[in-house]
Amino acid sequence: MQSIGRAFALLETMAENAIPIGISQLSTLSGIPLPTVHRLVRTLTELGYLRQERSRRYVLSPRLIRLGDSSERTLTLFARPRLTGLVDELGETANLAMLDGDQIVYLTQVPSRYSVRMFTEIGRRMDPHCTAAGKAIMAGLPPGSALGILKRTGMPSHTATTITDRDRFMAQLAEVARQGYAVDEGEQENGVRCVAVAVHDTPVRLAISLSGPATRMTDELLRRAVPLLTDTARALSADLA
Structure with a gap:
């Protein structure tokens, strides 16, 4: 349950900022520890809900539409x-x-x-x-x-x-x-x-x-x-x- 809550917290943080965000910045904005953010972002990217840009920052995927x-x-x-x-x-x-x-x-x-x-x-x-x-x-x-x-x-x-x-x-x-x-x-x-x-x-x-x-x-x-x-x-x- 905690992981699910944190995953949605990351998605909401990205939606509120509406710009490509790096792992460290996402950790700072969400208040979630960096190792946890790294793991959740990797999972959300594999599931197709996040996309990594060439800058190595992440954006919400069109799949969320x-x-x-x-x-x-x-x-x-x-x-x-x-x-x-x-x-x-x-x-x-x-x-x-x-x-x-x-x-x-x-x-x-x-x-x-x-x-x-x-x-x-x-x-x-x-x-x-x-x-x-x-x-x-x-x-x-x-x-x-x-x-x-x-x-x-x-x-x-x-x-x-x-x-x-x-x-x-x-x-x-x-x-x-x-x-x-x-x-x-x-x-x-x-x-x-x-x-x-x-x-x-x-x-x-x-x-x-x-x-x-x-x-x-x-x-x-x-x-x-x-x-x-x-x-x-x-x-x-x-x-x-």
Whole structure:
């Protein structure tokens, strides 16, 4: 059992870092003794779940995609009824997003009933600094990890309201962590407002968001939405436990 747990810990460490990693670095990051890491990496490579690069560092193998696709379908199965409840209660589009490497990827969505509504293509990737879901997730990361993402993405501007100053963004993350929710004030797309909360205690970094035209996503709607999003995130966390 200990070996199985450590093998998955290594895979999760590699997934979180998303770069080729050497044995010594993997031992340091995971906290697993070097001889044990060496043995487990050799076994995982022989089984086809890791691949050794020419640099002698290791990356996750494409064989894991099959497992990922299956788990993503399971996640969607649990999430959609929760998102549907939000749409029924609040009227706007509800989304489930995940931090994958340095980007936010949208996993599933339940659209608003309005004829004019927000639509985000499932699988679409965005820089996290300009999305409410990205902010909600990053607020739960260690400051060094959040800064690393900002440095690697470069914080490009998408609209006039996109935050591109690193210090200002980190200050906003501290506020998000304090209040428990994040807001995108048209920072990804003009005229679109979004509010999101993180889903805690799950194997991957998730957030649930509600998005719609700024004219309908009023402050009053946000006040109604935050407790409902928070309750939905807790329920989904329990579903996935």
